[in-house]
Amino acid sequence: MNLDLNSIWFILVGVLFTGYAMLDGFDLGIGALHLFTKDDTERRILINAIGPVWDGNEVWLVTGGGALFAAFPDVYATVFSGFYLAFILLLFALIFRAVAIEFRSKQPMRWWRQMWDIGFSAGSIVSALLIGVAMGNIAWGVPIDANGEFAGTFLGLLKPYPLLIGVTTVALFMMHGAIYGLMKTEGALHDKLRGWAMNCIIFFVICAAITTMATLLYVPHMAERVRENPWLFSIALANMLAIANIPREFYHGRDWKAFLSSCATMLTLMALFGLDQYPNLVFSQPNPENSLTIYNAASSSKTLGIMLIIAGIGVPIVIAYTVCIYWIFRGKVKMDRMSY
Amino acid sequence: MDVLTLSRIQFGLTIAFHYLYPPLSIGLGVVLVCMEGLWLKTKNPVYHQMARFWTKVFALTFAIGVATGIVMEFEFGTNWAAYSRFVGDVFGSALAAEGIFAFFLESGFLAVLLFGWDKVSRKVHFFSTCMVALGAHFSAVWIIVANSWMQTPAGYHVVMHDGVMRAEVTDFWQVVFNPSTLERLSHTVCGAWCTGAFLVVSVSAWYLLKRKHLEFARASLKVGLSIALIASLLQAVTGHASAQGVAKNQPVKLAAFEGLYNTESNAPLTVIGWVDETDQKVIGLQIPDMLSFLAFNNFHAQVTGLDSVAPDDRPPVEACFMFFHGMVAIGFTMIAIAALGFLYFRNGTLHERRWLLWVLVFSVLLPQIANQLGWFAAEVGRQPWIVYGVMKTPEGLSKIVQANVVLTSLILFTIIYFLLFAVFIYLLNDKIQHGPDEQDLTPSGKLALPNELTRQPKS
Numbered sequence: 111m112n113l114d115l116n117s118i119w120f121i122l123v124g125v126l127f128t129g130y131a132m133l134d135g136f137d138l139g140i141g142a143l144h145l146f147t148k149d150d151t152e153r154r155i156l157i158n159a160i161g162p163v164w165d166g167n168e169v170w171l172v173t174g175g176g177a178l179f180a181a182f183p184d185v186y187a188t189v190f191s192g193f194y195l196a197f198i199l200l201l202f203a204l205i206f207r208a209v210a211i212e213f214r215s216k217q218p219m220r221w222w223r224q225m226w227d228i229g230f231s232a233g234s235i236v237s238a239l240l241i242g243v244a245m246g247n248i249a250w251g252v253p254i255d256a257n258g259e260f261a262g263t264f265l266g267l268l269k270p271y272p273l274l275i276g277v278t279t280v281a282l283f284m285m286h287g288a289i290y291g292l293m294k295t296e297g298a299l300h301d302k303l304r305g306w307a308m309n310c311i312i313f314f315v316i317c318a319a320i321t322t323m324a325t326l327l328y329v330p331h332m333a334e335r336v337r338e339n340p341w342l343f344s345i346a347l348a349n350m351l352a353i354a355n356i357p358r359e360f361y362h363g364r365d366w367k368a369f370l371s372s373c374a375t376m377l378t379l380m381a382l383f384g385l386d387q388y389p390n391l392v393f394s395q396p397n398p399e400n401s402l403t404i405y406n407a408a409s410s411s412k413t414l415g416i417m418l419i420i421a422g423i424g425v426p427i428v429i430a431y432t433v434c435i436y437w438i439f440r441g442k443v444k445m446d447r448m449s450y
Numbered sequence: 451m452d453v454l455t456l457s458r459i460q461f462g463l464t465i466a467f468h469y470l471y472p473p474l475s476i477g478l479g480v481v482l483v484c485m486e487g488l489w490l491k492t493k494n495p496v497y498h499q500m501a502r503f504w505t506k507v508f509a510l511t512f513a514i515g516v517a518t519g520i521v522m523e524f525e526f527g528t529n530w531a532a533y534s535r536f537v538g539d540v541f542g543s544a545l546a547a548e549g550i551f552a553f554f555l556e557s558g559f560l561a562v563l564l565f566g567w568d569k570v571s572r573k574v575h576f577f578s579t580c581m582v583a584l585g586a587h588f589s590a591v592w593i594i595v596a597n598s599w600m601q602t603p604a605g606y607h608v609v610m611h612d613g614v615m616r617a618e619v620t621d622f623w624q625v626v627f628n629p630s631t632l633e634r635l636s637h638t639v640c641g642a643w644c645t646g647a648f649l650v651v652s653v654s655a656w657y658l659l660k661r662k663h664l665e666f667a668r669a670s671l672k673v674g675l676s677i678a679l680i681a682s683l684l685q686a687v688t689g690h691a692s693a694q695g696v697a698k699n700q701p702v703k704l705a706a707f708e709g710l711y712n713t714e715s716n717a718p719l720t721v722i723g724w725v726d727e728t729d730q731k732v733i734g735l736q737i738p739d740m741l742s743f744l745a746f747n748n749f750h751a752q753v754t755g756l757d758s759v760a761p762d763d764r765p766p767v768e769a770c771f772m773f774f775h776g777m778v779a780i781g782f783t784m785i786a787i788a789a790l791g792f793l794y795f796r797n798g799t800l801h802e803r804r805w806l807l808w809v810l811v812f813s814v815l816l817p818q819i820a821n822q823l824g825w826f827a828a829e830v831g832r833q834p835w836i837v838y839g840v841m842k843t844p845e846g847l848s849k850i851v852q853a854n855v856v857l858t859s860l861i862l863f864t865i866i867y868f869l870l871f872a873v874f875i876y877l878l879n880d881k882i883q884h885g886p887d888e889q890d891l892t893p894s895g896k897l898a899l900p901n902e903l904t905r906q907p908k909s
Contacts, residue, residue, distance in 0.1 A: 162561035165516060169557050173549030175523050180546040183538020183616075190527025190534075191848035197524055198859045202866060205517040209870060212513035216877050258612075259531075259850050409539040410618040417543055424550035428558075435558050438569055447887075448565055 115414040116404040119181040128380040130170035132373045137164040139287015141234025152299050158449045159294035162439045184407035185391045192260025200240045207233030215450040242279025246272030251395025278317040285310040286372045292365040296442045332386045349378035456856040457529040464521050467867045471515030477646015478508045479583030484673050486576050496669050499890040533846030539618045548592035556585030594635040600837050602699045604628035633695045637688040643681035644817040650674030655810035658801050666886045678788040697745035701754035703831035706770035710755045717741040717753040725768045765833040773827035780820040787813050
């Protein structure tokens with residue numbers, strides 16, 4: 111693996127989507143857990159826990175999509191047109207989720223709030239599920255024809271393995287969201303969240319175990335690089351230790367460290383995913399020679415170079431003020447009249 | 451209907467609906483910066499009250515703008531995959547830059563703008579408001595760069611890549627500053643300022659009519675009318691520059707705007723009228739030589755007509771003519787309304803002229819309609835090209851997407867957007883009826899008046 115521009119952009123797109131998972135992951139998780147409490151005040155506290163940050167978190171997805179478009183236009187074109195209905199559904203889920211957060215608090219009527227509560231929760235769950243199913247299909251491989259176009263059907267995307275990855279993603283985000291919620295709440299709600307977090311951790315660990323087994327058994331190409339380069343097993347090891355550390359920190363009540371472990375879980379999972387995909391971006395199944403790779407699907411090296419400069423200027427600034435903003439809104443949620 | 455028509459309808463619908471909101475975010479962003487700046491400068495709490503009230507309206511428009519904006523980014527790939535393959539090298543960079551430089555800035559500091567009132571100092575809050583407004587403008591910059599490149603492509607060459615032709619960047623700065631970027635950007639941004647300003651003017655005029663929140667309404671009118679007048683005047687200037695750019699760079703588009711079928715010197719300008727497409731002429735009130743003068747600063751200049759290209763390469767003339775003339779007419783109406791409002795506001799008789807207040811209430815629709823018509827003219831006028839002179843619209847379609855699938859998504863978008871719009875109007879109306887909060891007149895906590903003002907002067 112020599113680090114040319116194409117590889118750098120492979121990593122950068124991966125970083126953007128990993129950032130999205132770590133940040134918007136907890137927003138989606140909070141959304142998925144939203145209906146578990148029936149109490150309006152508790153629902154409001156949970157929404158306000160993500161209130162100031164969810165919008166910025168979603169920008170990671172928008173920018174990731176933009177980076178994919180700019181760096182690997184053929185992947186963007188093939189995947190978005192190929193997964194047409196799935197992406198349209200994802201859009202509707204994201205729309206409902208976004209406006210539900212904004213609209214919910216604007217009226218006190220019970221039916222009004224319930225309507226947007228359902229929109230928020232269903233939108234979050236469907237978003238997480240579809241993102242997972244898309245990832246699962248990329249891992250499994252999708253039919254690509256000689257022109258680089260998707261040659262499958264919408265129903266063909268709903269194979270057991272991608273659905274399993276979809277459910278695992280929901281579980282991962284729910285766990286992530288529950289732990290984030292622990293950091294932002296206190297009192298009775300905090301205790302309630304501890305119960306949910308416990309169940310979410312169990313749910314995720316089971317899903318992760320099944321996914322790992324299924325991947326090793328049925329998707330052998332997703333373990334090939336690690337199999338050939340045993341030193342890369344350290345990443346798989348780190349992943350397992352990160353997962354194991356979540357219940358440990360949780361048990362000791364160190365919510366912050368449990369959250370970091372959950373982030374590390376995502377990071378290592380994405381690293382394993384990326385390592386075994388590389389240099390493919392979309393693995394073609396059943397005709398591997400039609401796969402879209404970081405070379406045949408990429409923009410010109412001139413564009414990749416320009417984009418690297420843009421990212422080099424932009425990303426450090428973004429990270430700097432994102433950290434500042436999280437710092438401003440640190441600590442437990444305190445409701446005031448500007449709250450959702 | 452075929453997949454091309456359906457995809458065009460869907461893109462048109464989703465972009466037109468989306469574009470109700472970004473101009474409000476950009477325009478209200480400027481309004482908020484002015485109001486909060488005035489509060490910091492004058493320490494007059496009514497400006498604080500105004501900033502708080504308009505922030506809530508801003509939040510509402512921003513949320514829908516974000517939600518409907520992601521749709522646009524996805525649709526290039528879902529419906530226009532061949533286009534995306536062809537332009538990704540050029541066009542994708544602008545979208546990615548928009549994400550990195552604009553959206554992060556906007557959404558990050560929005561958190562402080564909306565929820566940071568009691569958490570940060572006044573100055574940090576003001577800085578955040580400025581950053582949100584700046585982010586909104588940056589997003590206009592990058593999306594206009596991308597769209598202007600489709601109108602007047604520059605800084606690229608078409609090469610063979612894996613057996614398919616595509617455009618690749620040769621000079622990034624030529625892409626960014628392509629021949630139409632600057633005038634189209636300034637014209638679009640002025641339109642956005644008008645949109646925000648006229649919303650403020652409309653709501654304030656409504657309060658004056660209902661004799662509610664009078665102090666708030668007058669102060670808001672001062673800010674709103676000032677921005678509306680400046681922006682609508684600038685709009686005429688940038689519009690003229692933009693039209694001259696079209697005359698130079700996209701002559702067929704200008705010919706469609708004016709219904710000019712034959713290339714001619716001393717071309718007349720149609721003030722009002724319509725196009726008779728069968729007889730290929732314009733019927734209406736015309737000023738001789740004026741088009742030549744406006745387009746090229748010379749009464750005798752030759753203006754290229756539609757006859758310079760084959761009939762298949764012409765945009766729909768009647769539609770372009772109407773969009774363009776409608777936009778111009780509304781533009782001048784806005785100048786008149788803003789000037790009248792400003793004049794009577796300055797001499798203190800605006801509140802007595804109820805007819806004008808009613809006009810101001812409905813004036814909120816004008817910039818929105820003009821924005822839409824202007825974009826219709828710009829985009830329909832580019833047809834049949836998706837990238838002017840380089841790629842035709844039908845060639846940009848996704849190859850594998852079926853008509854029934856697009857029909858499904860189109861129906862769903864229509865239903866969902868209709869619902870969203872209804873809820874938006876309902877909530878906006880609710881906010882307006884509720885009015886500004888009285889408690890915002892006495893800022894508390896970190897926002898309370900600075901000590902040096904309340905402290906007794908030392909004797």
